Amino acid sequence: MTATNPVLTGGCQCGAVRFALSAVPSKISICHCRMCQKASGAPFASFADIPNEHFAWTRGKPAAFRSSSIAERDFCAACGTPLSFRRIGGPKIEIMTGAFDRPDRVIPTLQYGTESRLGWVGTIVNLPSKTTLQMYGPEKLGEIVNHQHPDHD
Template sequence: MAGPFAAFVEIPHGDFAWTRGTPGTFRSSSTAERDFCATCGTPLSYRKLNGSVIELLTGAFDRPDRVIPTYQTGIESKLAWAMNLHNLPGKTTTESSGSAEAGSIVSHQHPDHNT
């Protein structure tokens, strides 16, 4: 069983290459590895050891809104409360942490594009 949910995009190994540095790797099970940014720890991908695709976490993309999920997996362990998230009250980052704090946050994560 994993966490409540994560969104991935599958890309064939032959169509994928890391463009900046080499990620850290963690052997998360006897059949898979997970990659993460070796500098900041951001989770990046999941790979079956003998699989034909790499599964990239959509949250690692600069524009995750362009990567739209097309199916669900692992539904046997879906948490009942996850079905109702869209009905819960919501807050913006500013509402949640306050205007002053939200305005002072500096991201140390690197964008996908060259800088």
């Protein structure tokens, strides 16, 4: 795959590792299994599946952790951002949807590992909420220096 005219792009928090897709993901899902909870440090992980031929690392190369006898999980060695799940020797890579520059364009359509789904996950939409501005206020928010790579190259 060449990085010219990518369909979707993304990368890690520090910008050391970037990727591009030349086609739309074949499936977008959420996994609640305990391994995905631990790998993402979150109540669930969300992945966009893409055939290997439509995926390329465009800057840097991720480190990998063999999380089981059949799979590896890629992450940025510099900042620790989880980036993907892939079966060893498999035909596709599953990219963490939060790593995309436009995560709003990768909408999950199914769930896996629901035996480990935390009971409160379905009710979070009803929790009280605040925007970042409401949480910090304009003065404090204006003082924060963001060291995160922007959502583009």
